[in-house]
Amino acid sequence: MDKEKKIPSLSIEELAKSQILNSEYEIFKNLEQKMKILERKINDLTSNQLRIENRLNQFDEKTKNLENQLIKFNNLTNETKDNSDIENEQQFEPEFRKASDLIQINNNNNPEESIIQTKINLCNQLLNYLEKQLESKNITEKEYEVNRHKIKLKIGQLKKKINKTND
Numbered sequence: 001m002d003k004e005k006k007i008p009s010l011s012i013e014e015l016a017k018s019q020i021l022n023s024e025y026e027i028f029k030n031l032e033q034k035m036k037i038l039e040r041k042i043n044d045l046t047s048n049q050l051r052i053e054n055r056l057n058q059f060d061e062k063t064k065n066l067e068n069q070l071i072k073f074n075n076l077t078n079e080t081k082d083n084s085d086i087e088n089e090q091q092f093e094p095e096f097r098k099a100s101d102l103i104q105i106n107n108n109n110n111p112e113e114s115i116i117q118t119k120i121n122l123c124n125q126l127l128n129y130l131e132k133q134l135e136s137k138n139i140t141e142k143e144y145e146v147n148r149h150k151i152k153l154k155i156g157q158l159k160k161k162i163n164k165t166n167d
Helices: 012-083 086-097 111-135 141-166
Strands: none
């Protein structure tokens, strides 16, 4: 009976070290989880940014398409004025009717200014669309502000171009 099994006893110092290690391990695990959450949020923000850049690229493509249509339209109107060929004008009218609210043909027949004004109108429509997306909570306030800022910068650049063409 003298051979009782001795349970190894920990000193108070060792016990304290063990408790500290356990709490540090818990803190480390919590930080690790928070880092994973932050990484996911960063990935989400990156994908949102890429999606927005993709939309802006699509917007630029559509703008270029509208520019080309406007040039065709201007060429067509110049030809019909010269040739009095009203049938040709009517033939192409439906193609441009869709964009008629976006395209403003200046009285001074400056196609470059008309194209820039068309881009400004498209930017304003994009701002309205962004506002509706925010109201319907399809985008966050932060996404709205970032995109709104980018579009406002683009409008500012376009207005500077108009001022340069007028000078």
